[in-house]
Amino acid sequence: MDHYDSQQTNDYMQPEEDWDRDLLLDPAWEKQQRKTFTAWCNSHLRKAGTQIENIEEDFRDGLKLMLLLEVISGERLAKPERGKMRVHKISNVNKALDFIASKGVKLVSIGAEEIVDGNVKMTLGMIWTIILRFAIQDISVEETSAKEGLLLWCQRKTAPYKNVNIQNFHISWKDGLGFCALIHRHRPELIDYGKLRKDDPLTNLNTAFDVAEKYLDIPKMLDAEDIVGTARPDEKAIMTYVSSFYHAFSGAQKLLEWIRRTIPWLENRVPENTMHAMQQKLEDFRDYRRLHKPPKVQEKCQLEINFNTLQTKLRLSNRPAFMPSEGRMVSDINNAWGCLEQVEKGYEEWLLNEIRRLERLDHLAEKFRQKASIHEAWTDGKEAMLRQKDYETATLSEIKALLKKHEAFESDLAAHQDRVEQIAAIAQELNELDYYDSPSVNARCQKICDQWDNLGALTQKRREALERTEKLLETIDQLYLEYAKRAAPFNNWMEGAMEDLQDTFIVHTIEEIQGLTTAHEQFKATLPDADKERLAILGIHNEVSKIVQTYHVNMAGTNPYTTITPQEINGKWDHVRQLVPRRDQALTEEHARQQHNERLRKQFGAQANVIGPWIQTKMEEIGRISIEMHGTLEDQLSHLRQYEKSIVNYKPKIDQLEGDHQLIQEALIFDNKHTNYTMEHIRVGWEQLLTTIARTINEVENQILTRDAKGISQEQMNEFRASFNHFDRDHSGTLGPEEFKACLISLGYDIGNDPQKKTGMMDTDDFRACLISMGYNMGEAEFARIMSIVDPNRLGVVTFQAFIDFMSRETADTDTADQVMASFKILAGDKNYITMDELRRELPPDQAEYCIARMAPYTGPDSVPGALDYMSFSTALYGESDL
Numbered sequence: 001m002d003h004y005d006s007q008q009t010n011d012y013m014q015p016e017e018d019w020d021r022d023l024l025l026d027p028a029w030e031k032q033q034r035k036t037f038t039a040w041c042n043s044h045l046r047k048a049g050t051q052i053e054n055i056e057e058d059f060r061d062g063l064k065l066m067l068l069l070e071v072i073s074g075e076r077l078a079k080p081e082r083g084k085m086r087v088h089k090i091s092n093v094n095k096a097l098d099f100i101a102s103k104g105v106k107l108v109s110i111g112a113e114e115i116v117d118g119n120v121k122m123t124l125g126m127i128w129t130i131i132l133r134f135a136i137q138d139i140s141v142e143e144t145s146a147k148e149g150l151l152l153w154c155q156r157k158t159a160p161y162k163n164v165n166i167q168n169f170h171i172s173w174k175d176g177l178g179f180c181a182l183i184h185r186h187r188p189e190l191i192d193y194g195k196l197r198k199d200d201p202l203t204n205l206n207t208a209f210d211v212a213e214k215y216l217d218i219p220k221m222l223d224a225e226d227i228v229g230t231a232r233p234d235e236k237a238i239m240t241y242v243s244s245f246y247h248a249f250s251g252a253q254k255l256l257e258w259i260r261r262t263i264p265w266l267e268n269r270v271p272e273n274t275m276h277a278m279q280q281k282l283e284d285f286r287d288y289r290r291l292h293k294p295p296k297v298q299e300k301c302q303l304e305i306n307f308n309t310l311q312t313k314l315r316l317s318n319r320p321a322f323m324p325s326e327g328r329m330v331s332d333i334n335n336a337w338g339c340l341e342q343v344e345k346g347y348e349e350w351l352l353n354e355i356r357r358l359e360r361l362d363h364l365a366e367k368f369r370q371k372a373s374i375h376e377a378w379t380d381g382k383e384a385m386l387r388q389k390d391y392e393t394a395t396l397s398e399i400k401a402l403l404k405k406h407e408a409f410e411s412d413l414a415a416h417q418d419r420v421e422q423i424a425a426i427a428q429e430l431n432e433l434d435y436y437d438s439p440s441v442n443a444r445c446q447k448i449c450d451q452w453d454n455l456g457a458l459t460q461k462r463r464e465a466l467e468r469t470e471k472l473l474e475t476i477d478q479l480y481l482e483y484a485k486r487a488a489p490f491n492n493w494m495e496g497a498m499e500d501l502q503d504t505f506i507v508h509t510i511e512e513i514q515g516l517t518t519a520h521e522q523f524k525a526t527l528p529d530a531d532k533e534r535l536a537i538l539g540i541h542n543e544v545s546k547i548v549q550t551y552h553v554n555m556a557g558t559n560p561y562t563t564i565t566p567q568e569i570n571g572k573w574d575h576v577r578q579l580v581p582r583r584d585q586a587l588t589e590e591h592a593r594q595q596h597n598e599r600l601r602k603q604f605g606a607q608a609n610v611i612g613p614w615i616q617t618k619m620e621e622i623g624r625i626s627i628e629m630h631g632t633l634e635d636q637l638s639h640l641r642q643y644e645k646s647i648v649n650y651k652p653k654i655d656q657l658e659g660d661h662q663l664i665q666e667a668l669i670f671d672n673k674h675t676n677y678t679m680e681h682i683r684v685g686w687e688q689l690l691t692t693i694a695r696t697i698n699e700v701e702n703q704i705l706t707r708d709a710k711g712i713s714q715e716q717m718n719e720f721r722a723s724f725n726h727f728d729r730d731h732s733g734t735l736g737p738e739e740f741k742a743c744l745i746s747l748g749y750d751i752g753n754d755p756q757k758k759t760g761m762m763d764t765d766d767f768r769a770c771l772i773s774m775g776y777n778m779g780e781a782e783f784a785r786i787m788s789i790v791d792p793n794r795l796g797v798v799t800f801q802a803f804i805d806f807m808s809r810e811t812a813d814t815d816t817a818d819q820v821m822a823s824f825k826i827l828a829g830d831k832n833y834i835t836m837d838e839l840r841r842e843l844p845p846d847q848a849e850y851c852i853a854r855m856a857p858y859t860g861p862d863s864v865p866g867a868l869d870y871m872s873f874s875t876a877l878y879g880e881s882d883l
Contacts, residue, residue, distance in 0.1 A: 028226065028229070028230045028234070029230075029233075029234035029236075029237070030120070030121075030124070031226060032222065032223075032226050032227070032230070032233060032234040032237040033124050033128075033234055033236055033237050034055055034120075034124070035221060035222065035223060035226075035237070036221040036222055036234075036236075036237035036240050036241055037055055037124060037127040037128070037131070037237075037240065038052060038053075038055045039219040039220060039221035040127075040131060040135075040219075040221055040240050040241075040244070041055070041068055041127065042219060043218075043219045043244070044068060044071045044072050045064065045067065045068055045071065047071050048067055048070075048071050050064065050067070052064060055120075055123060055124070055127065056118045056119070056120040056123045056124075057118060059093075059115060059123060059126075060089060060115065060116050060117075060118055061084075061088075061089045061092060061116075062080065062081075062089055062090075062091070062092025062093040062094075062095070062096055062112075062115070062116075063080055063092060065092070065093060065096045065115075066080050066092060066095060066096050066099075068130070069096055069099055069100070069130070072130070072134045072135075073099075073103075073134065075099075077095055077096070077099050078095045080092045080095065086116060089116045090112045090113060090116050093112035093115045093116055094112045097110070097111075097112060097126075100126075100129060100130065100133065103133055104133075105129055105132075105133050107126075107129065109122075109125075110122050110125055110126050110129070128236050128240075131236075131239075131240050131243070132146070135240070135243045135244075135247070136150060136239065136243050139153065139243070139246060141153045141156070147169075147239065150239065150242060150243060150246055151166065151168070151169065153246055154166045154178065154182065154242060157181070157182055157185045157186075157249075158178055158181040158182065158185070160185070161177070161181040161184075161185075161193075163177055163198055164177045164178050164181045166178050168235070169235045169238040169239045169242065170232050170233045170234070170235045170238060171232055171233070173227070173233065173238050173242075174201060174227055174228065174233060175198050175201040175204060176196075176201045176202075176203070176204025176205035176206075176207070176208055176224070176227075177196060177198060177204055179204070179205065179208030179209070179212070179245075180193060180196055180204055180207060180208045181193070182208075182242075182245050182249070183208060183211055183212060183216070183245075186249045187215065187216070190211050190215050191207065191208075191211055201224070201227075201228050202224045202225070202228055205222070205224035205227060205228070206224045209222065209224065212244075212245070216245075216248050217248070218241075218244045218245065218248055219244075221237070221240065221241045221244070222237060222238075222241055255296060255299055255300060255303060255333060256332065256333060256336055258296060259333075259336045259337065259339075259340050260336070262288075262340060263339060263340055263343050266340070266343040266344055266346075266347040267343055267347070269347075269350055271354050271358075272354075272358075273436045273437075274358070274362075275355070275358045275359060275362040278351070278354055278355050278358050279355070281351060282351050282355060285347065285348065285351060300333060300337060303330070303333065304330060304333075307330050360433075361430070361433060361435055364426055364429060364430055364433070364435070365430060365435060365437070365441070367426055368423065368426040368427060368430065368441060371419055371422060371423050371426070372423055372444055372445075372448060374419070375416065375419050375420065375423060375448060376448070378416065379448075379451055379452075379455065382409075382455055383451075383454065383455065383458060386455070386458035386459060386461070386462050387458060389465070390402070391465060391466050391469045392469070392554060393554065394469070394473075395473060395477075395480070395558070395559065395560035396470070396473035396474055396476070396477040396480075396560065397477070397560030397561065398560055399466060399469050399470045399473055400470065402466055403466050403467070403470065406459075406462060406463055406466055409459070410459060410463075413455060413456070413459060420448060420449065420452050423445055423448055424445055424449065427441050427442060427444075427445040475547065476544055476547055476548070479540060479543060479544045479547070480544065480559045480560060480561055481561055482540055483537065483540040483541055483544070483559060483561075483562070484559060484561030484562035484564075485561075486533070486536070486537050486540070487537050487562055487564045487569065488562055488564065490530075490533055490534065490537060490569070491564045491568070491569065491572070493530065494530075494569075494572040494573060494576055495572065497523070497576050497579075498572065498575055498576055498579060500523070501576070501579035501580065501582070501583045502579060505590070507590060507594060508594075508597075508669075508670070508671070509594065509598075510591070510594045510595060510598060512594075513587065513590050513591045513594050514591070516587055516590075517587050517591065520583055520584070520587060524580060527576075527577075527580075531573070534569060534570075534573055537566075537569060538566050538569065538570075541566050593667075596667070597667050597669050600660065600663055600664050600667060600669060601664070601669060601672045601673070601674050602674050603660055604657070604660040604661060604664055604672060604674075604675065605672055605674025605675035606674070606675075607653070607656065607657045607660060608657060608675045608677035608678075608679075608682060609674075609675050609677065610653075611653060611654065611657060611677075611682055612675075612677040612681065612682060612685065614650070615682070615685040615686060615689050616685070618643070618647060618689055618693075619685075619688065619689055619692060621643065622640070622643060622689075622692050622693055622696055623692075625639060625640060625643070625696070633700055633703050633704045633707065633717065634704065636700050637697065637700045637701065637704065640693065640696055640697045640700060641697065643693060644693045644694075644697065647689060647690065647693060654682065654686055657679070657682060658679070661679040703717065820874040821870065821871050821874040821875075824870035824871075824873075824874065825870075827839075827842045827843075828870065831862070832858065832860055832862060832871070833858035833860065833862070833863060833864070833867035833868060833869060833870070834855075834867070834868050834870045835864075835866050835867060835868065836848075836852050836866055836868065839851055839852055839868070840852075851868075851870075851873065852868070854873060854876075855868040855869060855870060855872075855873045856868070856869045856872055856873070857869065
């Protein structure tokens with residue numbers, strides 16, 4: 001609705017520009033703003049039952065700031081934080097600033113931290129922003145708004161007062177007469193304006209301030225002394241105070257002006273020609289009822305409440321009742337509002353009736369357009385179709401098809417007769433209802449009727465021509481049919497033959513290429529019979545040509561039963577004859593290539609079947625050398641070096657196999673039935689073989705160095721290797737019952753040959769079992785200490801080299817068998833034997849039971865019952881004899 005589209009939010013004075021430009025306020029201005037802004041805030045906060053005392057302190061936590069915005073906007077803000085910490089205060093102030101920004105206000109240089117810190121200049125700037133947005137922005141007077149609108153309102157209201165000249169919001173108000181004039185203009189009974197003097201500004205200002213506070217419910221926001229004592233009063237303070245007068249006096253006027261502007265719009269009963277335009281009017285009316293009227297209803301209600309409240313206060317104060325100026329009384333507003341609603345109701349009824357009328361017209365018009373469009377779409381091209389002479393060059397089958405098609409068209413034409421009559425009837429009804437676009441409807445209807453008559457005449461003429469042509473073509477139809485019946489299968493055979501002859505083939509064996517060659521020879525044997533069929537088909541076509549020439553029949557068309565021409569048959573036949581020798585050559589070349597590939601497969605397979613097992617055998621032999629203890633370490637090292645030399649000497653055969661593999665790859669051979677080995681298997685095995693022999697030689701060399709450096713005998717080295725190999729059973733990570741049993745056997749029982757594969761390393765649990773079997777006390781702390789020595793990198797495994805290093809170090813650090821026997825002799829009291837009671841008395845329980853279980857009975861001449869042989873036990877404990 002245009003009336004309301006013009007009521008858009010206007011730009012107003014941006015406060016942040018002043019505050020950015022001049023952060024240092026004049027002290028007098030700051031004082032005036034403190035008082036004015038504080039009073040303005042309290043005039044709203046008191047509606048919520050609270051107020052502020054110090055403007056820069058009371059807004060620091062953001063709570064009253066959020067409450068102020070809720071009161072003046074009528075909207076709910078986000079729930080505030082109730083904490084006392086700085087972060088809670090900043091959060092509340094930010095919520096308030098975000099709400100202000102959501103109203104289209106751009107805040108610059110005003111942040112939550114400054115407000116929380118009590119920055120007076122930023123706080124005053126923020127309050128001024130709120131005042132501008134919620135008290136001044138919406139002021140509109142004669143096409144001006146905000147500051148300019150407020151100034152124009154003041155000038156209009158004070159114009160009758162010759163000693164008042166309002167040009168700005170600072171020095172124009174210093175003498176106080178401007179304030180008094182505004183009050184006297186609206187409430188002349190409150191001020192005796194004739195007694196005021198321009199040279200007594202203090203009296204004028206105080207009079208205006210007191211009257212406004214007592215009778216107009218406008219709080220005292222300024223001090224007369226501050227205004228008089230300042231060369232240029234603060235513009236923001238004056239503007240804030242003056243806006244309160246505007247809102248106090250102009251409410252009824254604004255509402256009446258709105259009603260006066262709205263009623264003419266609602267009284268406009270000029271109908272629109274189109275349904276769309278009337279629907280737009282209805283949409284505008286709905287916007288008025290939904291968006292524009294509700295705020296005015298609230299405004300009217302608030303005016304009545306304010307008026308009643310004011311009258312009550314005046315009556316209770318024994319003061320005269322407030323009498324609005326002529327035409328702005330509550331009764332005037334109610335009367336105007338009643339007129340508005342009456343006009344509004346009539347406007348709505350008129351809109352609905354007019355829409356129903358246009359709906360009927362639009363329905364008929366749309367029905368006419370739809371039927372006319374359908375008919376025109378159906379007739380489009382029909383005249384041209386009926387006039388064409390396609391039958392002159394058509395075949396018999398096409399003529400018959402055209403006749404059937406024409407019969408169907410005639411039936412369709414008759415069926416459309418009802419639509420044409422309906423179109424004419426609708427056009428007549430639109431004329432009777434005075435449809436605004438009747439001329440165009442009549443013209444379209446007449447065009448449809450004329451075209452309909454013409455179609456009937458053309459239809460009869462075309463039927464006669466089709467029937468005449470049909471008789472001329474029936475004589476040659478049978479020959480065309482015979483030609484088509486024989487040409488189609490022969491053409492398909494040639495196309496299939498060309499496809500097969502040109503088909504690319506991918507074969508991988510000699511058997512596959514031999515099968516293709518056999519099939520090709522069988523195909524060549526069928527060519528003589530195919531040529532005879534070709535000649536017979538061409539003879540039928542030649543007979544048709546003779547008939548056409550004899551009877552001068554117009555045969556511009558082609559055979560209706562087939563699109564295959566004699567030229568195509570001859571061309572494809574020639575192509576087939578050319579493709580046959582090409583196929584012969586391709587098959588011959590492929591046969592030679594497959595023979596070559598088969599030779600390459602056999603050559604590679606023969607070598608791979610020898611090299612693969614050889615590598616596996618060498619790997620197994622090296623593994624046996626590393627775990628079997630035949631001869632000294634030097635013998636083992638010599639044997640390994642001989643193996644290394646024989647392995648290196650085998651390298652040329654690997655290189656030769658690589659060359660054969662390269663030829664296979666170049667020939668794009670992907671499988672080989674002559675061997676299960678691939679080149680990748682051979683490469684991996686060869687690399688593992690070289691790595692294994694090198695690592696094994698290195699281990700033996702390190703064992704020799706360790707033996708020589710630690711002074712370990714060959715027998716000890718063999719014993720270490722035997723123990724290591726025995727407990728290195730698998731990679732399970734634990735010792736099962738059978739492994740534990742083996743550990744016990746290693747402590748004194750016969751150990752059989754272990755057939756399991758050895759890895760050359762023991763895991764943590766295997767190594768622990770080995771140590772326990774050799775007499776070490778395996779508490780958790782002790783075992784952790786030993787593992788930190790043999791496995792410093794925490795890999796969880798113990799290599800044989802680390803095992804030898806540990807055992808050689810432990811052997812060097814422990815007592816000898818003689819020292820142990822001397823210790824037992826002391827415990828036995830210099831006897832050659834020791835009793836179980838003495839062991840249990842002198843040793844810890846677990847050690848005593850260990851010795852009792854393993855000491856053999858003493859059989860010397862001085863033996864007593866229960867005597868134990870500690871000498872043989874000590875000798876066996878250090879490997880010098882068997883227990």
